[in-house]
Amino acid sequence: MLSSAQCRAARALLNWTQGDLSERTSISAVSIRAFEKGGEMRNNNLKLLRLTFETAGIQFLDEGSAAGGPGVALRKGVADS
Numbered sequence: 083m084l085s086s087a088q089c090r091a092a093r094a095l096l097n098w099t100q101g102d103l104s105e106r107t108s109i110s111a112v113s114i115r116a117f118e119k120g121g122e123m124r125n126n127n128l129k130l131l132r133l134t135f136e137t138a139g140i141q142f143l144d145e146g147s148a149a150g151g152p153g154v155a156l157r158k159g160v161a162d163s
Contacts, residue, residue, distance in 0.1 A: 083125070084132045086118045088142060091154045092135045107134050 093103055100118070104111040107130050114131075117123040123131075132142065135154075143151035 084128045084142070085152060086120055088152060088154050089114070089131060089135075090118050092140045095140060095154060095156045096135070096138055103131070103134070106138075107131060 093100070096102075098106075100111045100114045103109070103114055107127075109127050109130065113123065113127070136142070139157045141155045141157055143153040143155060145152045
């Protein structure tokens, strides 16, 4: 679904802080920080994080994808937010 490493990488590509992501999702920055350090996250929150990133232009690369996944990439034509 979404790994902690993918979450950190997606934020970096978008130049978002944990606070920025928190504001966009209404998930607390504390929960995001804990998840990115390897903690658990509820499935509905993982889905919300992924949807928020995808809406902002992130593509998720699954294990075994042509790019080697798992990972993230920024869609062409997406500027810094």
